Amino acid sequence: MKITPNILYEILLDELGIQKWWPVDSSYHKNHSSDPRFEVMVGAILTQNTAWSNVEKALTNLKIKKILEIEKISNIDLEHLREMIKPSGFFNQKAQRIKNLASHLHNNYHSDLNCFFDQELFIIRNELLSLNGIGPETADSILLYAGNFPIFVVDAYTKRICKRLPIKAGDSYDEIQLFFQRELNKKYNTEKLTQIYNELHALIVIFVKNYCKKRPECCKCPIRKYCNF
DNA sequence: GTCCAGGGCCGTT
DNA sequence: AACGGCCATGGA
Structure with a gap:
C-alpha cells in the first residue's frame, strides 16, 4: 500500500497520540520572566x-x-x-x-x-x-x-522513514521539506499547517525512537503494512 | 566494551 | 555536488 505524508500523519497520530513539543519548562520562564x-x-x-x-x-x-x-x-x-x-x-x-x-x-x-x-x-x-x-x-x-512559523523540519529520522517505507520525497533536505509541505498543503489551511508540521515532526521522532530504530522492530510496528523494508 | 543520539563544518575528491 | 572525518558526553 502506498503511503503519503498525509496518511503518515493520520496513522502516527492515531497510533501514538498527540505529543507535546517542543519540551520547554514554561513554569521556569514564568518565575524568571x-x-x-x-x-x-x-x-x-x-x-x-x-x-x-x-x-x-x-x-x-x-x-x-x-x-x-x-x-x-x-x-x-x-x-x-x-x-x-x-x-x-x-x-x-x-x-x-x-x-x-x-x-x-x-x-x-x-x-x-x-x-x-x-x-x-x-x-x-x-x-x-x-x-x-x-x-x-x-x-x-x-x-x-x-517562531511558530509554518515550516516542516526534516531530520535524520525523517530521511530514514522516507527511505524505508518508501516515500519518494527526494534526497536533499530542501527536496524532502518541499515535498512534505506540498503534500500537507493540499489538505490543510495555513493556520492549521503550523500545527500539523509541529505535530508530525514530533510524531516522527517518537515513532523512530520506539520502532524504526537503526535496527528496526518491525514486528510491533504500527505502520508495517505500508512498509517495504 | 560497543553503539548510538532530534547536525553542521570543513577539507578532499 | 558529494563524501568522510571530526566534534564528545552519557545511557542502553
Whole structure:
C-alpha cells in the first residue's frame, strides 16, 4: 500500500497520540520572566546529533545559574559556558555557536525576540543560516518551535522513514521539506499547517525512537503494512 | 566494551 | 555536488 505524508500523519497520530513539543519548562520562564523561545533556540543547537537527555542536563545547568537569557549569554565568559553545557557533548563548538547566536540577537535586536521574529519567514531563515553552526534543521526547528512559523523540519529520522517505507520525497533536505509541505498543503489551511508540521515532526521522532530504530522492530510496528523494508 | 543520539563544518575528491 | 572525518558526553 502506498503511503503519503498525509496518511503518515493520520496513522502516527492515531497510533501514538498527540505529543507535546517542543519540551520547554514554561513554569521556569514564568518565575524568571525570561523568554521560552530562547530556550528553544539554545536547545536546538544543543541537541545537534545528541540525545535529549544530555541536552536537559545542560539546560538545567543554565537555569540553575539563571543565565538562560540572551543578554547574559552574549556577555558570558566562553570558558564558563563550556563548563555549563558540557553534558550535551561537542561542548566546545556548541558553546561558541550559542554565544554567537546570543550576540547576534543582542547586537541587532536589543535581545528582543519579538523584533527578531517579527520579520518574514525567509528573512529569518536566511539570517539564521548565515550564522556559524546553524544549518537547515536547526534553523527550521527554531522557526517552527520558537517562531511558530509554518515550516516542516526534516531530520535524520525523517530521511530514514522516507527511505524505508518508501516515500519518494527526494534526497536533499530542501527536496524532502518541499515535498512534505506540498503534500500537507493540499489538505490543510495555513493556520492549521503550523500545527500539523509541529505535530508530525514530533510524531516522527517518537515513532523512530520506539520502532524504526537503526535496527528496526518491525514486528510491533504500527505502520508495517505500508512498509517495504 | 560497543553503539548510538532530534547536525553542521570543513577539507578532499 | 558529494563524501568522510571530526566534534564528545552519557545511557542502553
